[in-house]
Amino acid sequence: MKKTNSHKVAISGATGFVGSNLISAFHKHGWETVPLGRAQFILSTEELAKHINGVDVVINLSGAPVTGRWTEEYKKIMYESRVQVTRKLVAACSEVNTKPELLISTSAIGYYAAGDTVHTEEQHVKADDFLGNLARDWEGEALKARKADIRTVIFRFGVVLGRDGGALKQMLLPFKMGMGGTIGDGSQAFSWIHMHDLIRAYETVIDDSSYNGIYNLTSPNPTTNRGLTESLGNALGRPTMLRVPKFLLRMQMGEGAHVLMEGQTVLPKRLLDSGFPFSFSTIEEAVKDCIT
Numbered sequence: 001m002k003k004t005n006s007h008k009v010a011i012s013g014a015t016g017f018v019g020s021n022l023i024s025a026f027h028k029h030g031w032e033t034v035p036l037g038r039a040q041f042i043l044s045t046e047e048l049a050k051h052i053n054g055v056d057v058v059i060n061l062s063g064a065p066v067t068g069r070w071t072e073e074y075k076k077i078m079y080e081s082r083v084q085v086t087r088k089l090v091a092a093c094s095e096v097n098t099k100p101e102l103l104i105s106t107s108a109i110g111y112y113a114a115g116d117t118v119h120t121e122e123q124h125v126k127a128d129d130f131l132g133n134l135a136r137d138w139e140g141e142a143l144k145a146r147k148a149d150i151r152t153v154i155f156r157f158g159v160v161l162g163r164d165g166g167a168l169k170q171m172l173l174p175f176k177m178g179m180g181g182t183i184g185d186g187s188q189a190f191s192w193i194h195m196h197d198l199i200r201a202y203e204t205v206i207d208d209s210s211y212n213g214i215y216n217l218t219s220p221n222p223t224t225n226r227g228l229t230e231s232l233g234n235a236l237g238r239p240t241m242l243r244v245p246k247f248l249l250r251m252q253m254g255e256g257a258h259v260l261m262e263g264q265t266v267l268p269k270r271l272l273d274s275g276f277p278f279s280f281s282t283i284e285e286a287v288k289d290c291i292t
Contacts, residue, residue, distance in 0.1 A: 007206060010034040010052050013061030017165035025199045041085055049092040057206055060089055060105040070256040079134055086141040094148035104205060105142035107156045109191055111135035114262035120269035121214050151212055153205050158218035158266060161286050162195030168290050175232050181242030186226030189263035191218045194280035204276060216268045223283040231287040
């Protein structure tokens with residue numbers, strides 16, 4: 001894709017934390033955006049294609065939240081909101097008269113096994129669990145866009161840190177009250193990305209056709225739950241002595257507690273190799289920027 005002054009971007013999941021921030025940034029560039037929501041995805045593939053026709057970029061952010069209690073019914077919702085929506089979106093992209101030049105689809109670092117292993121795009125251990133298999137199937141549907149000669153990029157998200165939303169918004173109140181603390185001993189890995197760098201990664205990929213395939217969208221310096229906790233406490237000037245027992249999370253969330261109790265150490269090797277510059281490389285910088 002040649003660098004241009006304007007783009008027309010269709011975005012599924014446009015009202016979410018990431019989607020709304022991307023739209024705000026794109027509008028500052030004068031780019032046109034086309035939100036795709038539930039109303040569009042209940043249409044036939046042919047009708048959905050009409051909403052995509054004429055856009056040069058499609059961004060896929062759809063997916064039900066992974067935090068919460070994972071009943072079998074909710075696991076089905078998580079799966080269908082990612083895999084089936086992506087399948088339908090790719091099919092619509094393939095049918096339009098003027099195909100988009102680029103599809104940027106979302107995945108997550110839950111693709112990787114939890115523990116001490118350091119994962120890159122090329123060298124990693126895949127998680128053999130619900131989230132790992134979900135990410136595998138999710139990515140598989142997105143990569144089918146290549147068959148229609150659509151450049152395809154997949155971002156595996158770390159935890160997104162930003163103002164007025166996401167994980168930090170949920171954590172701030174107890175920390176401000178001096179009731180913040182680690183989950184268990186806090187040693188589990190925490191791989192993250194600042195919203196500013198996330199937006200710049202999208203803008204870079206849109207305007208540089210050399211980007212293709214799967215990229216870890218994480219800071220080059222992952223931390224631990226304890227590192228996040230201490231950074232929040234220092235930024236707010238509040239104690240962080242409490243601990244949330246893991247057994248309590250298991251009682252409240254069942255299998256879904258896995259997301260909070262375990263973590264992956266993930267490096268953005270392909271972005272670093274491409275020369276992408278991160279503005280927020282440490283958790284201390286990122287947290288301070290998000291809450292002050």
